[in-house]
Amino acid sequence: MQQVKAGDKVSVHYHGKLTDGSVFDSSQGREPLNFVAGKGQVIKGFDEAVMNMQPGDKKTVHIPVAEAYGHRNEDMVMDYPVSDFPADMTPQVGMELQMGDDQGNVFPVVITQVNGDMVRLDANHPLAGQDLIFDIELVSID
Template sequence: MATAKKGDKVLIHYTGTLEDGSVFDTSLAEDDCCNDSDCDCDDEGCGCETGPLEITIGNEDFFPQVEEALIGMAPGEKKTIVIPAEDAFGEYDEEEVFSISREQFPSDIDPHVGMELEFTGDDDEPIGVTIVEVSDEAVTVDANHPLAGEDITYEVELLEIR
């Protein structure tokens, strides 16, 4: 039976979980997916993806650790890969949490905790932030990735070598 090697285009199913077992990303549709009025399946990573992912091993289409684990696998095989925080979304950095005075905050935005915004950095690159605190004087935002500081686990199944 053929096994996957670097450069092969493959089809995989995957499920990404956190240490507490919660799913943060999957290519598998949940049984009751999108029967809920709050579900927006246009959101990447909403857990409602339906269908496998096609990647080319070695092209860094996915986490390199997952791509490396696919090498030598045959269709139908499954593997579990644990990726430490520093190799996943990075360690949580307290310096990425900062406050902006309400006077500097755009007046057309009514900030609330959990709101996600995109700012432009000094180098004109977009910076995604999440509001973590709102007061009369300031809005505190967190520019860490939402999964920063989290070890993640992927279970992958090689479906097909194309």
């Protein structure tokens, strides 16, 4: 039977959990996740986990921080004055926004704190700093 190798287009079902058992994402009730194995389209640990699997195989993998979304980077936490926000916007904790840099790159940020006239924005991935556990089922190799 065929095994996954780099360059194969694969379909997988998965459940992503934190080490405390809470589920942060799942393909349950949705179409399988499709990606090309070994091309960096998913986090490194997930990519490596599907290698050599065969259709129908199931496994649970523990993915350490370094092979998931990396460690939190405090340089990606910034304070901005409320006055820099559009006049019709009231910044609130938990709001997700898009920011741009001088090179024209756009990236997501989350408001984590509002203190008077200052707002704290965090550009770290929400799962940065977390070890992850995935239950993976290889549906097909195309």
